[in-house]
Amino acid sequence: MPHLEFDHLNKAYGSLRALTDLTFSVGAGEIFGFVGSNGAGKTTAMRIALGVLAADSGEVRWKGQPLDLDMRRRVGYMPEERGLYPKMKVGEQLVYLARLHGMNEKQATASMEQWTERLGVAARRDDDVEKLSLGNQQRVQLAAALVHEAEILVLDEPFSGLDPVAVDVMSGVLAERAAAGVPVVFSSHQLDLVERLCDRVGIVRAGQMVAVGTKEELRRTPNARWRAVVDGASAGWARTVPGARVLSDDGREVVVELTGHDAGVEQPLLAAATSAGQLREFGPVVPSLADLFRGVVSETEEKDAA
Numbered sequence: 001m002p003h004l005e006f007d008h009l010n011k012a013y014g015s016l017r018a019l020t021d022l023t024f025s026v027g028a029g030e031i032f033g034f035v036g037s038n039g040a041g042k043t044t045a046m047r048i049a050l051g052v053l054a055a056d057s058g059e060v061r062w063k064g065q066p067l068d069l070d071m072r073r074r075v076g077y078m079p080e081e082r083g084l085y086p087k088m089k090v091g092e093q094l095v096y097l098a099r100l101h102g103m104n105e106k107q108a109t110a111s112m113e114q115w116t117e118r119l120g121v122a123a124r125r126d127d128d129v130e131k132l133s134l135g136n137q138q139r140v141q142l143a144a145a146l147v148h149e150a151e152i153l154v155l156d157e158p159f160s161g162l163d164p165v166a167v168d169v170m171s172g173v174l175a176e177r178a179a180a181g182v183p184v185v186f187s188s189h190q191l192d193l194v195e196r197l198c199d200r201v202g203i204v205r206a207g208q209m210v211a212v213g214t215k216e217e218l219r220r221t222p223n224a225r226w227r228a229v230v231d232g233a234s235a236g237w238a239r240t241v242p243g244a245r246v247l248s249d250d251g252r253e254v255v256v257e258l259t260g261h262d263a264g265v266e267q268p269l270l271a272a273a274t275s276a277g278q279l280r281e282f283g284p285v286v287p288s289l290a291d292l293f294r295g296v297v298s299e300t301e302e303k304d305a306a
């Protein structure tokens with residue numbers, strides 16, 4: 001499978017190291033969620049991919065070749081600072097951008113019509129961009145990334161500021177482009193969305209990739225977590241279970257970490273819960289991406305402090 005590879009990118013702004021050996025790759029047809037705290041280095045990495053910014057070392061490759069000027073014309077990019085001409089009409093602007101990327105007038109017009117239709121801004125084709133609401137400007141920005149039939153999509157926070165309907169449209173479009181074999185990388189702070197949409201996720205912290213993998217891979221914690229809801233129990237019942245570490249206990253709902261993942265590891269907990277009171281709910285806890293993110297970020301912060 002061809003890959004878009006971000007290979008050992010290093011970048012400093014003066015004395016600030018924005019990226020340190022940042023490495024990850026995105027397969028053709030894969031949606032990759034690029035997440036990290038503010039200032040972690042996501043925009044810097046994406047700008048380097050597009051050649052808007054030069055890396056101090058490292059490179060970005062597609063199908064084994066460094067992204068050169070010609071290849072970069074085939075990348076659909078949605079910059080964080082957005083990049084539309086405010087006083088140009090939506091339709092004209094998209095045709096212009098498609099032509100810049102090598103389409104002829106007829107192809108560019110057909111593509112503009114198709115994408116404005118798909119993204120729900122067809123009625124605004126003759127309006128200046130600045131007259132559109134921010135969310136609609138963003139739909140046009142996505143159309144700008146797609147209008148030249150990009151071979152690669154690199155999108156910086158494409159979901160910020162969108163209403164739920166626009167989020168669904170945007171998600172559908174990204175899934176469709178990925179299904180057509182396009183590698184899609186996007187950054188976002190909306191972790192629920194990243195969790196829903198992405199095949200793989202990379203968590204970057206202070207310019208370094210601190211966790212990368214499928215959601216299942218990232219969730220594979222060394223110990224199992226279980227949750228029990230028990231009515232009429234006295235608080236603290238779970239502490240007596242051998243090997244259990246109580247993570248939270250509000251008297252009714254208890255979350256416990258058990259050593260390992262072996263089959264039946266939860267049985268002593270289940271037995272204790274049943275005898276503690278009226279057992280209402282019992283099951284494994286699957287951490288959300290937000291939980292993983294907090295865990296990874298705080299864990300690396302602790303390591304840094306040590």
Ligand SMILES: Nc1ncnc2c1ncn2[C@@H]1O[C@H](COP(=O)(O)OP(=O)(O)OP(=O)(O)O)[C@@H](O)[C@H]1O
Nearest residue numbers: 013016018036037038039040041042043044045080
């Ligand atoms: N042009 C610049 N000059 C100096 N420092 C910069 C410049 N651009 C970014 N930085 C710094 O580099 C670091 C990485 O910034 P970057 O914008 O890549 O992060 P990000 O992960 O995209 O953040 P956010 O989620 O807030 O958009 C930050 O500390 C930022 O302040």
